[in-house]
Amino acid sequence: MNLLLLALGGGMGAITRYLVGLAMMKRYPDPPFPVAMLVVNLIGSFGLGAFMGGYFQEIPLGAYEDPLFLSVGIGFFGAFTTYSTFSVEASMLLRAKQWRKLSAYIGFSIIGSILVFLIGFSMLITLTS
Amino acid sequence: MNGTYKNILAIGVGGAIGTSLRYFFNVLTLELGYPLGTIIENLGGSLLLGFLTAWFVVFIPREWIKVGLGVGLCGGFTTMSTFAADSIFLYSRTPMDAIFYIVLSLFGGILFALGGYLLATRLATKTRQKMEGGL
Numbered sequence: 001m002n003l004l005l006l007a008l009g010g011g012m013g014a015i016t017r018y019l020v021g022l023a024m025m026k027r028y029p030d031p032p033f034p035v036a037m038l039v040v041n042l043i044g045s046f047g048l049g050a051f052m053g054g055y056f057q058e059i060p061l062g063a064y065e066d067p068l069f070l071s072v073g074i075g076f077f078g079a080f081t082t083y084s085t086f087s088v089e090a091s092m093l094l095r096a097k098q099w100r101k102l103s104a105y106i107g108f109s110i111i112g113s114i115l116v117f118l119i120g121f122s123m124l125i126t127l128t129s
Numbered sequence: 130m131n132g133t134y135k136n137i138l139a140i141g142v143g144g145a146i147g148t149s150l151r152y153f154f155n156v157l158t159l160e161l162g163y164p165l166g167t168i169i170e171n172l173g174g175s176l177l178l179g180f181l182t183a184w185f186v187v188f189i190p191r192e193w194i195k196v197g198l199g200v201g202l203c204g205g206f207t208t209m210s211t212f213a214a215d216s217i218f219l220y221s222r223t224p225m226d227a228i229f230y231i232v233l234s235l236f237g238g239i240l241f242a243l244g245g246y247l248l249a250t251r252l253a254t255k256t257r258q259k260m261e262g263g264l
Contacts, residue, residue, distance in 0.1 A: 003149065010148020011141035014205045018140050018196065041209040048210035059218040062159050064152075074155070074211070079148045083207035087175035087238035088182055091246060094239060109209070110235055117213035 002067050009075020013044075017080050033101045034089040037082060038109055044081035045113040048073060049120030054128050059121075081113075132192065139193040143201020147174075151206050163226070164215040167208065168234060174207035175238040179245030187253035 017040050024036040051072055052059055063069040086109050093102040151170050158166035181199055212234060220227035 003152070006152055007145035007149050010151075010205050011145035014144025014147070014201050015137055015141050017204060018137065018200050021200075045210045045213040048214055052214065059214050059221075061162065061218070064156060064159065070152070074152055075148055077210045078151060078208040079144045079205040081209035081211075082204040083171040083209050083212060083234075083238060084174035084178035084203040084242070086209060087171075087242035088178050088246070090239045091179065091242040094243065106235065110231065113209050113213040114216050114231075117210065118217055121217070 002065070002070050005067050005071035006075045009071035010079040013076040013079030013081075016076075017044075017082065033093070033098075033105050034085075037085045037089065038105065038112070041081045041086065041109060041113050042116050044077050046116040046120040047080070048077040049117035049122075050124045051077065051120075053121040053124030057125055057128065135193045136196045139197030140201040140204075143197040144205035147202045147205025147207075151208065164211075164219070164230065167211050167215050168230070168237070171207045171212060171234055172237045172241045174203045176241040176245040177206075178203040179242035180249040181245075183246045183249035184253050187250075187257055 017037075020040055020043075021036045024039060028035060055068065056063065060066075060069060063073075090102060090106055090109075093105060151166075154169050155166040158164075158169070178199060181195075181203070185195055185199075216227050216231055219230055
């Protein structure tokens with residue numbers, strides 16, 4: 001049952017990422033750098049931080065029996081955000097020797113995701129305590 | 130079936146499989162107390178997506194296959210949000226561990242994506258030459 005919820009959350013996360021990506025590309029058809037997945041990753045990292053802060057008040061290491069952790073944390077937010085597209089887009093900028101875009105994309109994605117995770121996490125801890 | 134719905138269904142199925150595989154690696158490496166699972170997933174998924182990106186330039190697949198494997202499977206298998214959670218978790222314990230984890234994920238991911246891309250470019254070109262030579 002838990003694994004079914006996990007798979008369901010993952011499927012929904014991937015579909016939501018696709019739809020948000022399509023909407024972003026429609027709105028900004030020619031962005032200065034791959035901004036669609038950056039926005040998705042920032043929203044999703046904030047969401048996972050908020051979820052962990054609000055539900056666990058900590059970063060759980062092994063909550064692998066908890067159905068909500070599996071479906072929402074590992075499933076939905078895990079699949080909504082993505083790392084493979086980030087790597088491929090960064091490697092394309094590297095191949096094209098677009099150094100400034102590359103460093104901006106890496107900085108915003110990596111530092112940005114960690115930072116917004118921390119913000120969401122701290123916010124919900126404060127709100128729920 | 131309408132093309133868009135076919136794509137969405139393929140992404141849902143791919144995402145569910147990718148997520149289940151990610152869960153499998155997480156549980157497998159849980160005892161280590163170090164997010165090795167996330168590293169395997171993010172580097173492995175980057176390699177596969179890099180490969181598929183170049184392969185599909187030469188052998189153009191149906192759209193639902195392309196998005197099902199790329200957006201669904203690779204996207205669902207890899208994760209940025211857990212990467213962020215892992216980084217903060219490690220930092221709160223041993224800051225050096227967090228820095229090592231971030232550097233390995235970042236450079237490893239880009240190198241693996243690039244490696245997959247270059248490998249598929251060579252392989253696809255060779256395969257195509259063989260197929261054309263056989264005709």
